[in-house]
Amino acid sequence: MNSHSAETVNPGTAVLWDYEDQGHDPISTRTLGFWLYMLSDAMIFAALFAAYAVYVHNPAGGPGAPDIVHPIYAMWETIVVFSSVFVYGLGMVALKRGNRAGLINALIVAFLLGLVFLGMEYKEFASLYFAGDNMQRSGFLSAYWTIVLTHGLHMVFGLLWMFIMILQVIREGFTQNVVYRLLNLRLFWHFQAVIWVCVFTFVYLKGAF
Template sequence: MISDHSKDKVVFGFWVYLMSDCVLFAGLFATYAVLQGATFGAATLEELVSLPFVFVETLLLLTSSFTVGLALLAAHHRKKIWTLVGLGVTLLLGLAFLAMEASEFMHLVAEGNGPNASAFLSAFFTLLGTHGVHVALGALWMLILMAHVLLKGLTTGTVRKLVLLSLFWHFLDIIWIFIFTFVYLLGALALV
């Protein structure tokens, strides 16, 4: 929560990192937008996309963004059990999202639509993969922090670490809004 820590340099420093990460994703989005039509005879997104599948992925990540907020709220009220429950639910939702994304990737590669099939698929895998790696690292971080809360309790330092993690997790969901809108939904419209 930025408001509670406006003078906290660590939280602001982390915010600076998130904004620079934003620029990284902007580069990948721009690359994707340019290479979108360069399918080189391989499948287009319209042929690959399954809207119900993407919808479930979106719900998982959105709900996890909500539960990480609830976990942080519990941490601010120094309720250790509820903090751990909130983080646990968030972690499970995040892992379910990753499992779905991994199965989608494996399915695409198995059907010959891997990142080497066309410039479009290279850009697709780079953008989605970078987001996926962020989620995986966030999940690992969450696991470590859960152990931290369990062993050391909710000290001021631990709560601040949870603030940073929640910022990171909300940020990943915001990036996902743009992925599902610009990659999947606008792709499914078949504009080209």
Template structure:
């Protein structure tokens, strides 16, 4: 006769199950990844802080940065964070179609952000202000392009989750994946606020 082992309580009062451990392991691993990403961006911010005045006779921030355009770009990314929040609300309500619709809107805002950033890079390089021109520009492109690559990866990840949600529905595993991407996407928003303030706004106003 098979024996049934009743679930035990951990010190916090929650039942310990295999699913409980899987969920905690996934979230813990993802938080560790985000902390490693924080270190990468901290190094890039520090590098820019040291080199942002090294123009080598080339253009400076006031000559290069189009602050109104960057403000539009910032608004697009911040709005994408709000729309992703709506997607998570619908996920917890079990509305698959609404989740996919909000994810599509979020991805479009993200694509707008990347498109404007690429336009800015193209214009700067066309003006002879590429990353090879000065230490300031090398540190600028390294920081901003790294963030842009993260946003591009987030859009790709979002598309994959849209396809998976469409096929398998809002399972517990799928909701957990959406939650991980939510953390990642909001993290990118926080980093961009730092970039906008420290790089663009302070660069133009100093």
């Protein structure tokens, strides 16, 4: 007889408990595959950082890194990104407790903070574009635009994913597929924060001097 059958089970956590009763953990198995994807993504960013290291000293008569990067502005972007990651983590606590409303609220706040970050990046690159400092002007600007915008595109994808998960949690609750996707999104969102730390350090902080 199942040890949980005689207990009062919280509907929000019943699905999670059922996973522990199985002979294997299907969520962990599927999450491993997502880790492999992120390793390949990390290799892409490593190549972009290597290219940036080569081109950062080739402004070709155009502006160099000290002329266009703004570390203080990027610091505020960093605070916004980490705030979004922190709030998402609070959502995972709500998931563990079976608190659907708490998870939904956390996802909404994390989503809005991600939008703020993208808005700040849009403002930064719009000013560069209208000043004529687009990616065609020099090798350095090509590398700069590519590495920052590649991260930005990942953030866009993460926000689309987060929006879909909000709808799925509202409609389906904590099914196995929903929990699996939320856990993978947590890994993905944390990964974007780690990549942004690298961008902030090597592009904005180092480039300012």
